[in-house]
Amino acid sequence: MLKESFTGQYPTRSDRRWFSDDYFDLIVWVGQNGVIAGFQLCYDKFKKERALTWTENNGYKHERVDDGEANPLKNLTPILVPDGMCPTQEIIDLFMLRSVEVDSRLRSFVLDKLREYQSTHLDNCIKQKTS
Secondary structure (H helix, E strand, O other): OOEEEOOOOOOOOOEEEEEEOOOEEEEEEEOHHHOEEEEEEEEOOOOOOEEEEEEOOOEEEEEEEEOOOOOOOOOOOOEEEEOOOOOHHHHHHHHHHHOOOOOHHHHHHHHHHHHHHHHHHHHHHHHHHHO
């Protein structure tokens, strides 16, 4: 079940809220007047971690987390790299189950954006198959 972790805030940046459990990390950036400026939903944290990010300025990005651990003698910083298809319906279903304790406004916003991403992604797949 997603629980909020309290994070440090920076006076020159948007406030952020961080929710976490054993499958998801949800970071939400909240701008002035409580307007949601973006979020990053990291999922499948202990197997093949990926992240779906949405910001009002840049839209959607789906990436996987490269943990930098290819060589056991080096401990590199994890980075985000482009990834393929996002299992959106699975993510929506799991997020609905695991986010019942998340602020309802944030929860609804993220679910709406996940559904929007799913709809856009399906439209793009259909267009590619018919062209």
